[in-house]
Amino acid sequence: MRLIVNGTSREVDAPPMKRLLDVLREDLELTGTKEGCGEGECGACTVLMDGVPVCSCLVPAAQAEGVAVQTIESLGGEHALQRKFAEHGAAQCGICTPGMIMAALAIDDPANVDEIRMVLAGNLCRCTGYEAIYRAIAATAGQ
């Protein structure tokens, strides 16, 4: 099957029900997307499909055919969210961070903590108590 991942068309030989998460990590070696639960509860595997955040542990590879899939690798490491997460201690152990950042891309107003809390309610972090994440996202306002 042919997937469009981070703007590049990639040919993958995978069974149709293989999880998109595993296709990304194993077939395409994009290991920035993490697995925390495999149940769609923790959000560590969040990627964008056609710009919309989804849990890649709950997506059959076949459904990603022809869809623009975007992973943490697409941000290049210098995205404002990535820089601010690093500066504000929003990444502690870091395992939830890529998924958290991919979900945070959907935030309209980074200065509004109420909105951040709603948008990130599907992303669990066990290290930060979320406060540093709010500060990091707020610091991207206007960037």
Added chain:
Amino acid sequence: MKGAVSGLELLRPRSLDEALALLRDEGPLMPLAGCTDVYVSLNFGTLTERRFLDLQELDELRGIEERDDVLRIGALASYSSIIRSADVGRRLPMLVAASLEIGGVQIQNRGTLGGNLANGSPAGDSLPVLAAAEATIVLRSADAERRVPFSDFYVGYRRSVLRSDELIVAVEVPRVDGAQWFRKVGTRAAQAISKVVMAAVRAPRPRIAFGSVAATIVRVPRTEAALAEGADLHEATAVLLDEIAPIDDIRSTGAYRRRVAANLLRRFWLETPR
């Protein structure tokens, strides 16, 4: 433990007609769309099905539209699209309220109304809304289409009248007169499976539905009748407690569910205009 996926078959029709023909000719097939429940079962190794029918390409099942007095929501409408729909917001705000409490944003983007119906969990958050709204489920096979009132759809724990050659294609909601009310009760604020969920309409004959208090979503007709006949809250609560018999499970206790159901009934009655 994770179930194997490489032996699983996935048929990917491009149209509803093709999907229905496959169901008729190539069945049994388990339909899937947003997969938010399928992979959880696969992961726990509890899914026995080996062959699946992918409905994701069937855009014709995605629409939300108003037709005269009926709000028609396609089976593949995601919770996010329901939340965004001005028509649903105007006609059925309690469905928007329910959709907002289903999972996180990632789940709302993928999960579908049809999936919630087909999965048939007694804790399905959208289902009490459909029960209280007296929605009709539109089922179609290659040969025919039929409309089943919500109250006739489920016949037991996770069992419905949906035949193996049929798909849920839409939900039709008649005009709902009266104030709508919804409340989901989980252990935490976000994305928890409900321990009690209630949807209700304050009409001359009130319509009240509960999830997570029985093997299926239930209406409580005796409680509704008591309220319609002017019973006070104390009497109505007594009827309700006689009418439901929730159980203990790993998420909560029967005693908690009973008392909270009674409290929600009371809150609904006090909060909605006569």
Added chain:
Amino acid sequence: MPVIGAPLPEPDRQTSPTTTDDRSSSVGSRIARPDGLAKAAGTARYVDDLVFPRMLHGRTVRSTIAKGTVRAVRPRVGAAEGFVVVDHRDIPGVNVVTLIEDDQPCLVETEVRHIAEPILLLAHEDREALNAAIVDIEYDEQAPLLDPAHSDVVQKRLVVARGDLDAGFADADVIIEGDYTTGHQEQLYIETNGVIAVPEPGGGISLYGSIQCPFYVRRALAVLLDLPPERVRVVQTETGGGFGGKEEYPSMLAGHAALLALEAGRPVKMIYDRTEDMLATTKRHPFRVRHRTGVKRDGTLTAVDIDILCDGGAYVTLTPVVLSRGVLHSVGPYRCDNVRVVGRAVMTNTPPNGAFRGFGAPQTQFAAEVHMERIAEELGVDPVELRERNALRPGDVTITGGRIGADGSALEVLREAVRRSDYHAKRAAYRGTGRGIGLSLFFHGSGFTGDGEKKLASEAALEVTAEGVRVLAGTCDIGQGTRTIHAQIVADVLGIPFEQVTVVDPDTSRVPDSGPTVASRTCMVVGGILQRCAHELRERLDGLSPREYHERHGSLVVSKHYEAPPGLSFDEVNYVGDAYGTYAWACDVAEVELDPDTYQVRPLRITAVQEIGKAIHPVLAGGQIEGGTAQGVGYGLIEEVVMRGGAMANASLTNYLIPTTLDTPRIDVTILEHAYEHGPFGAKGVGELPIDGPAPALLNALRHLGVDLRALPATPERVMEAMCD
């Protein structure tokens, strides 16, 4: 919904004059942690991101009964199907997970003591074939012992006694009793346990894994595999959280992977899925704590009698040490001349409980602080006044007769938290509103208990390189920021830029044994050793910068072992003396809203004032406090392990709930700094302290609302029972 508005500012830091270090430029600054960007970029490599050539996947076949004996084990697969199969007979060394008592086998021989106990190991190239493989196991099942109250198998008993208890009770105006219980808690690091074992030429083994204590793993593997320790190499990969859950358990998992790898002659990766991780690995110990307290009318404590029962689970693992810390913190940060604490840990047929941030102290201080609130209620004394009257002050003695140093800060944290939260005004204003406010005062001993640090004799070293200085320490960054703070300490002592200090990732072949990454010791104890290394190095550099020195003279390594502060002594038999070198102190004020229809407790805000000696890195220290507080909120309100027949019945993230953004209150942190004279730049431990306080503060806020709850967690079901019965 209250308006939440903008993010709270970074933790407020109030530095006392004694901690100012004029030479500091990096210590105390908010320099970006060097590993932050790779984590945010997704390029940091965790164990499941690594692939070795010819690697197999490993799987553990586990018991499905809680107690009994194995009659037969019959795998339906074997070498013909490409499987590697290992059981206890394939263990080259001793079949044990080496720790304290050495009572836990790495693989069951015949006796099964708990559900999910490892019996057989399988490895295969194809993960799906591996998972599909069927193994038939026949058992002779016996009735399991599940209730600790009925267990007479004592894993550890401890007694602390001071003064004259009878005289203390005779002196009391009022005697107040209470029973308090706490349940299991799952660490719930977001990265599950995982390792890769790689056989090395000549029979050695390398182990890569998500771990907190590489030298624990090395020692356990050496015993299990009958290898000299130097043939066992353990490398910590980037670790996605630990919280104690990767302290002792990885020694078991590493053993399994190593056995398979040696049998196969190929690398073997074992990554637990979430359910296996929850079913099989350690949790926080459940406690039942009984208090009987004598008090004067004015609130002065005259006698404290505490009885502790701790559920250790099926094997001893770290239980004696957890019980010890629980006992030592059981009175809370209060003075009383007449004390008796009896602690008992017993065996049950449940998976062994183990290390979890706080290590016994959250359980016993929960009991102590809810009990204090009940005493205040009973006497009609203001809860703050009661605590002020009894709080430990510098110079006071603890229950073991140890002395509180000049950095003792119970009163300061209490007063600042009360002021900052506007506690008294809110206590009055919330009456009748459905909101409540409550507080907890608590402390946490830094580093290993008693002579633990002396026995560990940890080592750390510095090496001069062409780029600057390299830190060689065996403690792990598991998210808390060890790499950063160790480099800061070294940079400032040497007077060189932070960027010139690199920290070697733990690899037992490259770094010395700095002890385990536990017990709030990594900054204070290991950081202290590094500070001493840096002082000596500065002298040896004799005015040159490390780079200049390297250019002229080449490399130089300075290595030091732990040295106990002078005068510190503890009698481990009688539990007399200084249990800890020092303590960190804190007060949490919790504000909650109770839903009268659903009995759900919504935490609105926690004001956390915590005195930690010195915040080497205020952002990271604040992160420890915010994160520990959130984990403590989960412990207090929603995190419930449902045990059925000896197994966790809700072993999934769908059913074991931890706080999301919407369940976590806003956390307002204030860091106070009263330097500890033997800590680096005055620093004490901060890792565990924050989790001791939220649960009792939340329950005391509920008590303010009239809900008498004495068990954790305060689930809506429990709140309902407390309100309606």
